[in-house]
Amino acid sequence: MDFKVMLQQANVAPLALSARFGVEREGQRVDSTGSLAKSPHPTTFGNRNYHPYIQTDFAETQLELITPVTNSPAELMQWLAAIHDVAYRSLPEQEALWPLSMPPALPENECEIKLAELDAFEDVLYRRYLAREYGRRKQMVSGIHFNFEFGADLMQALHGQEPTLPFQDFQTEVYMKVARNYLRYHWLITYLYGAAPISEANYFMDQPASVEPLRSIRNSKYGYRNHEDVKVSYGSLEQYLADIAKLVETGKLSEDKEYYAPLRLRGGKRVQDLKQSGIRYIELRDIDIQPFERYGFSAKQAEFLQVFLLLMLWLPEEETPEWVAQGAGQNDAVALEHPYAKTAYQAEGEWLLAEMQQMMEELHLPLVSDFLSWSQACLQDPTLTVAAQLLAKAEASSQKAVAIQLAEEYRHLAWEKPYQLAGFTDMELSTQILLFDAIQKGVKGTILDQADQFLQLDFAGRREYVKNANMTSKDSYVVPLMMANKTVTKKVLQQAGFPVPAGGEYDDIASALRAFPHYQNRAIVVKPKSTNYGLGISIFKEPTTLANYEQALNIAFSEDSAVLVEEFLPGTEYRFFVLDGQVKGIMLRVPANVVGDGQHSVRELVAQKNQDPLRGTHHRSPLELIQLGPIEELMLAEQGYTFDSVVPTGVTVYLRENSNVSTGGDSIDMTDEIPQDYQAAAAAAVNALGAKISGIDLIIPDLTVPAKTPGAYGIIEANFNPAMHMHVYPYAGKSRRLTMAVLKYLFPEIE
Amino acid sequence: MDFKVMLQQANVAPLALSARFGVEREGQRVDSTGSLAKSPHPTTFGNRNYHPYIQTDFAETQLELITPVTNSPAELMQWLAAIHDVAYRSLPEQEALWPLSMPPALPENECEIKLAELDAFEDVLYRRYLAREYGRRKQMVSGIHFNFEFGADLMQALHGQEPTLPFQDFQTEVYMKVARNYLRYHWLITYLYGAAPISEANYFMDQPASVEPLRSIRNSKYGYRNHEDVKVSYGSLEQYLADIAKLVETGKLSEDKEYYAPLRLRGGKRVQDLKQSGIRYIELRDIDIQPFERYGFSAKQAEFLQVFLLLMLWLPEEETPEWVAQGAGQNDAVALEHPYAKTAYQAEGEWLLAEMQQMMEELHLPLVSDFLSWSQACLQDPTLTVAAQLLAKAEASSQKAVAIQLAEEYRHLAWEKPYQLAGFTDMELSTQILLFDAIQKGVKGTILDQADQFLQLDFAGRREYVKNANMTSKDSYVVPLMMANKTVTKKVLQQAGFPVPAGGEYDDIASALRAFPHYQNRAIVVKPKSTNYGLGISIFKEPTTLANYEQALNIAFSEDSAVLVEEFLPGTEYRFFVLDGQVKGIMLRVPANVVGDGQHSVRELVAQKNQDPLRGTHHRSPLELIQLGPIEELMLAEQGYTFDSVVPTGVTVYLRENSNVSTGGDSIDMTDEIPQDYQAAAAAAVNALGAKISGIDLIIPDLTVPAKTPGAYGIIEANFNPAMHMHVYPYAGKSRRLTMAVLKYLFPEIE
Structure with missing residues (x-):
């Protein structure tokens, strides 16, 4: 199948950017001195066993912030921002998120790194196993996981070019090709976005230290990865699953999920579910936390990754084991390069970006950000890369000082307007605050209509809808309609024996004037039936004249077709x-x-x-x-x-x-x-x-x-x-x- | 207490017309030949045991239509009209209401007059007793009962002039005075509104026939009234109750309610409850059905009666037994006068109307109808009275022919626009029909806001509110809000697996244009998010051009700030x-x-x-x-x-x-x-x-x-x-x- 030709078809190309996105962002909680937090995972977050947004990863201090599946980079960033806001404002005072992939100074005694205190014993056991097998220090490295799925309409249009293959198999083929090419070329991501040049104290206690700085300690052999003898083929999904199954069988992996790769194939809940489900999306796990991005990641980067993955489908490939192995080797090498140095694969990088540019032109991709020119500039001038930028700042003081300053800055931003929820600041304030609380407690929120303040909330197996933060299923339809009508409200309250101001409703000046005898001896209020912000209201705290009464009626009738006259209640x-x-x-x-x-x-x-x-x-x-x-x-x-x-x-x-x-x-x-x-x-x-x-x-x-x-x-x-x-x-x-x-x-x- | 002086006070006079009104209208069901209907009380009326609007009186053919308590003559007539509409349109085909107080031709054999088939055995027994004691024929006479209550604010303002007397006692005094003076002067009502000049066949089978025509057979000694030896004092409420109790004790009345008078004192459920409740309103029972009024009664007449009752409070009185007896005598005499003849009490009538005029002027009563000049004219020219008008028409053909024609006319009017409910034609059609059904089935309806289509419904001990005929407590608040938002509706339906047109929502032209690739190859609809009557919608049944798409967007955005683009579904x-x-x-x-x-x-x-x-x-x-x-x-x-x-x-x-x-x-x-x-x-x-x-x-x-x-x-x-x-x-x-x-x-x- 020639996916390039398929993508170029008139009914496919316009859909090329249709996709879904998700991000998981890990991050160490630190105090204001940049030390790992001593506090346990905050209880305000509700229960992390099912929390859809805020979890702990390996360690108790290691937050994992998870966006829902979103339909655009912009929407992705809304959620990432909102979840960060909630996380920051729920942490103990002065705590912040460490803005780097490489952890802050670790304790000399590894055992002082506290594993996440999870409820499920199997989760605890797995963390104990990882600690034993790979050491706790490496597990403290944090990153961005980027989940990507081609849009259903794009995938269907592509499949329309090859309808004889069952849809699920076709889809798996698409992702397998993307995976192979990604593994072949992902060194470019490491080059551009690598952001782990220097380690902090005690990271290298258990292994020989690297010669720093590097482009990405995390993506190099000094990061967390499987042992050398763990090899998996990407020739086909069947081969891939068979290899993993064999590694588990032979005890080289404790279980499927221990297999760690820059790209993970995703389908069902567990790895072996892929057999039934096929590949439904992919997860990139080799993205370093971006220190200069408030949320560790950016919309521009999401756009770049999307187009890069599309390119992986567009470019030719070789279905040989060497293809993937070559990519791994190049990535290892790039990760170990000095951030200020040109990369050894400059030419291939230029070719990739040229191909990307051509693809974008041929498919008429309507992109908003300038990632292509930025990437091209970075290839020519390595000091523009993220790793180099971080290194330059670190050289001026220290990486730790830079990180503390950034962490403090992001914490401060989160608290600047504590009543707002980043990402959703165009919604009504009450809805922002409600959504904040929902995210905090792990109530899954879906914005059904942002401008209309319409939320869907899922929790404990039940679904509720909320509009304008407190219009819910708890009230019956007719009751708010009743409250919207002041006359009806008063009648119902009066029937029930509650004191309401006496008075009447009038549809025209004449009938209101006829009723003046009822009001001429008392303090009264004349107001439009539907008032907004107090417009059109006249208050007479002493009995008034017919002339004044008439003037007040004119004012009120200029605001509404019905007017209420009521006794004035002092107080x-x-x-x-x-x-x-x-x-x-x-x-x-x-x-x-x-x-x-x-x-x-x-x-x-x-x-x-x-x-x-x-x-x-x-x-x-x-x-x-x-x-x-x-x-x-x-x-x-x-x-x-x-x-x-x-x-x-x-x-x-x-x-x-x-x-x-x-x-x-x-x-x-x-x-x-x-x-x-x-x-x-x-x-x-x-x-x-x-x-x-x-x-x-x-x-x-x-x-x-x-x-x-x-x-x-x-x-x-x-x-x-x-x-x-x-x-x-x-x-x-x-x-x-x-x-x-x-x-x-x-x-x-x-x- | 000088009520006239009290009424003249500046804080009382403006409230003089504050009052509540109710009417019961009896009427015989007849077929198109003017014979008593053979059919039973229609089952469509639900259960007459608790029906608030439609009951049967003495006989199975004798409908009793009952308005709720209303706050103005206009509102009273709304309900009277509506209940008549329901009654007419629920009767068997060709049945109508006999428009006269005097019944149509009665069967020769009295036993063929069927008593109302009520569920409660005590009600049946009471009718059997009445039939035995007074004969069935007299019970077939029908009339209007007019319930009248002074407004709470008026009564309180009056009481403010005499605060030492407990409020309830004061109120009883007011109504006792009104009652005595009404009984003294009510002959004027008989003169003006009497409308029973001629009897139909077999009415006089059991008694010597009167010399017809009269002003009102019903209000004369030939109508239904207690036996001669039943005398009750109106000197005080205590005396009144004691007298009735004694009449029952001595067997001259079977029970309290058998005491029949032109005016009844009302308070609790039973007569003797007045001891505790005091008098809370009065019921005039001497009003004949007005043949030329579609509903047997009119707003003008209600206004006249209201002012007349106010006059009864205003005028001096004598608290002697002779006072009431004199009134009874004068009324008997007027009832027996020839409709074309001047009344023997012309001078007193002129005095009454002059006093009425003066009172209206002094109290500045803002009345709408011309009842005063009409009454004055009637006093001068008896042929203008209702009895005379009816007689004149009857002389031209026969009273029966006139009655059949009127009955047919009113029936026809009720069916002219069967989807409307008279009295409420300014409400939405669905609300009119719902209210029709409620009245028919005896669901008590209260109009909380007529312009807002807001009803309160009471039935079976429960209360429900309904707006716009189907906005009720059955739906939850958030669901209609969801349905009001097309995007949210589609999302929820789609999640639940229902087919909805694919598409998107756009807040500006630019983003909608960017999405064109998704729509360029299919039939689409471009429409404002909130559509009204199909405005701003463009349908492209074939794939269209970007230019056409943009034009359609402009049209849609001119109607709304959000626009939906959807695939077009043919069908x-x-x-x-x-x-x-x-x-x-x-x-x-x-x-x-x-x-x-x-x-x-x-x-x-x-x-x-x-x-x-x-x-x-x-x-x-x-x-x-x-x-x-x-x-x-x-x-x-x-x-x-x-x-x-x-x-x-x-x-x-x-x-x-x-x-x-x-x-x-x-x-x-x-x-x-x-x-x-x-x-x-x-x-x-x-x-x-x-x-x-x-x-x-x-x-x-x-x-x-x-x-x-x-x-x-x-x-x-x-x-x-x-x-x-x-x-x-x-x-x-x-x-x-x-x-x-x-x-x-x-x-x-x-x-």
Whole structure:
């Protein structure tokens, strides 16, 4: 089969970049001095026995971060970034991830390297075996595993060229060719991306030290690899499996999975499952951690590897054992070269890149990054390679110092905006935080629609869907519809005996005016039926005139086709977040304000308050920046100030009348301050609505009055998708991790 | 207490018209010849033992239609109209309601008047007792019972003037005064609204006949009333209750409720409960059925009665037994007057209306109807009264002929648009039909928000909420959100193994253009992610060019910020309505079309097809009128026609490409034509989405191919609030009463 010709077909070429990607990134936990962490694997990660994202590899300090299968390099990096964010922010204070493949200084006594404390005894036994057979030090080396699968549409289009072969066999042939050619040419990857030039203390305690620096100690004979007598053929899948089976049979390998190669053929759960499943994807295991990439890997590298693997299918090959052996030899040699030296295989490298360029042109591959020119430049100038770059920095100080600095930098970045989840910062904040918690606890998350905040969550064998972080299967369809309608909400609450403001709904000015007699003797609120951010609301705290009433109606009707007129309830408004019958958080929202210090102007005080990293714009921060616009100016003027007024010490100046966080208001957690009887009343009201998750707003004039006293409180409205981020990251008071509460409500099995 | 002064207070007067209203309307079922119906009470009404709206009174033929408690005359009439619509359309063909208080011709043998066949033996016994004691004929007289309650805010404001008296006692005093004055002055009601001038055959078999015509046989001594020796005092509630108790004790009444009066004091369930409850409202029982009103009663009359009852509180009174006795005497006399004659109490009538006018002016009552001038005119000219109007018509033919004609007219009106529910025609059609079914089966419906299609339903001790006729508690919150998102729907269906069109979602033109390679070799559909009525959709049934693709993207992006590109599935689209795992209806929608006859032009054929009473506008009919606009003109031109073309016999000409019913398409029920395996597939797909109520659209190229065959069908989308009216009233094929299916799903207890 001539795969090159097949790839060139008009119905195949456009699909050439269709693929799926996954990455596993190993990394040692270190303290701020760059020493291996003493702490056990954090319990906040839930149970590592089934954790889909965060595991431990060989050692207790060796995290393994695993992305799900993704459909593009961009999506791959989203997940890799998010999982790193979770990992960093779940580690004990000052711990970070060592940014190099080569481990930090190891203990002199090998036994002080603690094996990962796994539950399954067979996993523990296997690690003990590896420690015994290869030594613990080599197992501490970390890397990137890159999983790659050709897209189903590409594979089907290819198979359409050779339909007589069963699809699964065809697919296996594709991957076998890619594997052979990869093993033949992967030295180029080592050349470009090798990043393990120098070892740290005690790595070479058990073997003669290498002459450093090298391109990649990890990819050289000094890295972890099988013993010399372990040889496996790549001539065919059958031969490959038979060879491995024989090695196990003869005791040269303890089990199939001990066979270690730069590229692993993947299908079923175990190696021998490949017999039934055929090869479904491949795993590259020879990628060093990229120290200058925040997540040890990059989208550009993923694109390069994808095109390189496509090239492996495109290029001719020889199906001889020598072919693979030659590749292994060249890779060994390249790994041992000095990072600043030109490679011995320069010519072959140039040929490979020229072939790559030609293939890209012939297939019209629409790629975004510049990996080709970068690779070409690296071949000409070895100092541009990753190993050389790391070496150069290490020479200026030490590799350890460089690594500590990078680790610290990445840790700092992860904590810069702790409410965000890297990779998903364009999603709503509550969804970011919920997804953070899901990743942390090992709840498998799938983004069904990123713009629509639609998640699929899998855990403990069950599947749940979540939209906007708390719209779930727990509530029934009609209940949020009820809460979306203020009139219906009030009627239902009133029928159930809860105090709601008296009033009426009107569809036109005329009928609202006719009802004036009902309102003329009391304090009232006139508001659009569907309010957003307080627009169109008029409050009359004293009985008002017909003329004022009419004006208020006009304002309200300009916002909505239906208007509510309600008695005004004096008091303080509190938001009760109720979940499954329990109050999980109570929030007081205070209008945008600054407190004077007798020295600074309002303008300066606002600028100062806006420094808070919790403040931002467009609802992508827990708090919004306080604005200095016309509304704020007017509000200040009413208090006798301008933006340039210096406010006396201790005096609070309000810049807004409305208390919305969205207009710069402060959120203050009051959960521990609100008496139990009010909490019970809020929970009961939500229950009366039939809701499981709701944010219900109570007006309470005096917290010392028992809730059961008539007039003690009134219910303003109930919200079916209440904001959670403001509870998690309040301006003042205790943080309430409502996202975790939602997650545990959906999956009580979470530890 | 001077109630007049109290009513004049500034905080009371504006509330004077605050009140609650209810009506019970009795009526004899008759056949088209005006004879008492022979049929039993229709079983379609469910169980009359607890039916809140439709009961039987004394006789099996005597319907009693009961409105719920309402807050305005307008709302009262909505319900009265709706219940009448349900009653009419549930009766056997040709049966109607006799529009008069006096019954139609009665059988010569009294025993042929069948007592209502009630389940409760005590109810049967009571009717037997009444038949024995008063004769069956008098019990056949029907009337209107008008329940009236002063508004809670009005009553509280009044009580505020006299706060020392306990509220309940105060309220009882109010109603006792109203009762005494009503009994004193209610002759005016008999004068104005009396409507029983003539009896039909055999009414007077058991008693000496009156000299007809009278103003109201029903309100005269010839109507049903207690025996002479039954006297009850209205001096106080205690005295009233004591008198009734004594009458029962001495055997002059069989039980409390046998006491019959023009006005009944109401509080608890039984008369003697008033001791505990006090009087909470009053029931006027002396209103004759208004023959010229479609529902036997009118909003204007409700307004008049309301103001009249307010006047009874306003006017002075005497708390003597003579006061009430004088009123009874005057009413007896007025009832016996000739309808054309002036009343003997003309002067008192003029005084009453003058007082009423003055009260209305002083209290600034904002009333809409002209009852005052009408009443004044009637006092001057007796021929304007209802009794006189009826008599005049009867003289021209016969009262029976007039009654038959009116009955037929009202029956015809009820059937004119059988898909509508009178009183609620501004609601969505599906909600109207659902409410119809609820009223029919005795499910208590409350309109929580009319414009928002929000109903509360109570039945069998349980409460359910329904929005837009099928958004209920049965579905979970997140499922409709899933169905609202086409991409999410497809992903979930695909994961579950259902065939959906391959494709992608794009947020900008650039990324959609980059994906062109995936689509260039196949038939595709380009559409906005959220489509409405087929806007912005381009279909390429053959592979298309990049230029066309880009144009289609521009069109789609002009409708939405996200666009879907999908493979085009050829075949016919069917809508499967699935409820609780079962397919309840399958609809084929055909684009707007006419079939030629070789004689008429397209324009004429459309006009002819638009005659169908099922066609209307604005989704308030099951089908929409076919339009003759530019889109239709273009579509015709593509087929070589104009609006004036005469189409050959049998040739179908399409006026639209899209099949939406909203643009004049035809709905054709196919439930019995679609093979079971496709029905099972549709139900399984809805189940995979976790939905209980959904309309799911399948494309099926060939119904003879088994559904399990790959490519046999594809799922386009699932709808979370699928239209039901088009299934209930299809253009062709069998009607599927989906609304009833929803109702029975919510309340399986429905018989």
